[in-house]
Amino acid sequence: MSRFLSEKFQQIIPYVPGEQPSDTRYIKLNTNENPYPPSPQCRKIMQEIPSNIQLYPDPELKGLREAIARYFNVKPQCVFVGNGSDEVLAFAFQAFHDDEEEICFPDITYGFYKVFADLYRVSSEKIPLRSDFSINPADYRDCGKNIILANPNAPTGLCMSLSEIESILKSNRDSLIIIDEAYIDFGGESCIPLLKDYDNLLVVQTFSKSRSLAGARIGLAVSSEDIIEDLNKIKFSFNPYNLNRLSSMLAKASIEDDVYFKKCTREIINTREKTSEKLRLLGFEVLQSKANFIFTKHPKMKGQEYFNALKENGILVRHWNDASIQDFVRITIGTDEEMKALCHITKQIINNFSK
Numbered sequence: 001m002s003r004f005l006s007e008k009f010q011q012i013i014p015y016v017p018g019e020q021p022s023d024t025r026y027i028k029l030n031t032n033e034n035p036y037p038p039s040p041q042c043r044k045i046m047q048e049i050p051s052n053i054q055l056y057p058d059p060e061l062k063g064l065r066e067a068i069a070r071y072f073n074v075k076p077q078c079v080f081v082g083n084g085s086d087e088v089l090a091f092a093f094q095a096f097h098d099d100e101e102e103i104c105f106p107d108i109t110y111g112f113y114k115v116f117a118d119l120y121r122v123s124s125e126k127i128p129l130r131s132d133f134s135i136n137p138a139d140y141r142d143c144g145k146n147i148i149l150a151n152p153n154a155p156t157g158l159c160m161s162l163s164e165i166e167s168i169l170k171s172n173r174d175s176l177i178i179i180d181e182a183y184i185d186f187g188g189e190s191c192i193p194l195l196k197d198y199d200n201l202l203v204v205q206t207f208s209k210s211r212s213l214a215g216a217r218i219g220l221a222v223s224s225e226d227i228i229e230d231l232n233k234i235k236f237s238f239n240p241y242n243l244n245r246l247s248s249m250l251a252k253a254s255i256e257d258d259v260y261f262k263k264c265t266r267e268i269i270n271t272r273e274k275t276s277e278k279l280r281l282l283g284f285e286v287l288q289s290k291a292n293f294i295f296t297k298h299p300k301m302k303g304q305e306y307f308n309a310l311k312e313n314g315i316l317v318r319h320w321n322d323a324s325i326q327d328f329v330r331i332t333i334g335t336d337e338e339m340k341a342l343c344h345i346t347k348q349i350i351n352n353f354s355k
């Protein structure tokens with residue numbers, strides 16, 4: 001730390017992203033990326049890098065926002081696009097909280113919520129999950145604070161129903177409810193249709209997972225015109241050109257290719273179900289995931305031991321040391337082949353452990 005860092009940032013513990021190894025030695029199942037390439041329409045765009053790259057992109061991202069609006073059947077004024085959904089979430093933490101105002105979220109969830117809260121000096125309350133790791137909607141009813149929930153939650157993969165989310169929206173009419181749907185396309189039900197009845201809802205999604213564009217950094221929000229206007233106020237006070245020209249073309253091509261999108265997400269869901277079943281047969285507890293990852297533990301191995309053994313065998317997954325989840329690892333769903341390799345090596349690891 002230099003002596004110039006502002007005192008207000010000195011205690012912040014930044015988010016630690018999953019490892020991005022520079023060699024290709026690993027089967028990489030650690031950061032919930034999509035194992036399949038993006039839509040062929042995106043690949044076409046990448047082959048013809050835009051010739052007008054010397055010009056700034058459209059700060060309004062008009063064409064892209066219109067395409068997203070058509071996809072979700074909302075007005076373009078109800079759509080915001082950010083540099084990854086992390087940026088959208090960061091803008092929301094900035095925009096909707098005064099000093100000392102509180103936001104609450106589950107004690108086990110996406111680690112960035114706490115980091116954003118600390119960065120933007122929003123006080124945060126962590127609400128415990130149930131013992132089966134599910135979110136209890138009753139804990140959020142009449143809560144009187146802004147709320148952020150990942151649905152499906154990370155890293156558990158458990159998903160709340162639309163009616164559970166509606167019960168939270170209904171009892172907190174004067175608080176903003178942010179639903180982070182980063183993984184919603186893998187079997188959950190989006191709460192975007194609830195926007196017509198609730199003006200306190202902000203839905204955030206990403207192109208990083210189901211649309212295979214993590215490297216292009218594209219996230220979106222859908223909400224009321226007023227809330228989107230507020231997000232734009234922050235964006236235009238920070239970086240009006242937050243999405244580069246190439247990424248905005250890729251995002252538009254992706255959202256307009258529904259056939260490819262559905263095919264890939266279906267494939268990942270099938271692979272997830274097959275892998276979960278195989279791991280259960282090997283004695284693992286696997287939470288019922290609606291995401292492109294599974295959260296799992298084995299009664300005979302510590303999470304760290306399984307993580308290390310997989311890494312020694314060329315497979316990267318994710319493990320956290322927090323007491324309540326340290327027995328678990330999170331495994332991203334790769335291709336069928338990759339998951340077969342995971343199960344094969346896992347079987348060997350368990351056999352070695354039992355000796």
Ligand SMILES: Cc1ncc(COP(=O)(O)O)c(C=O)c1O
Binds near residue numbers: 031032084
């Ligand atoms: C729950 C959740 N929300 C948001 C993000 C951020 O995604 P991105 O910034 O790539 O859109 C992630 C990334 O892993 C996530 O797990």
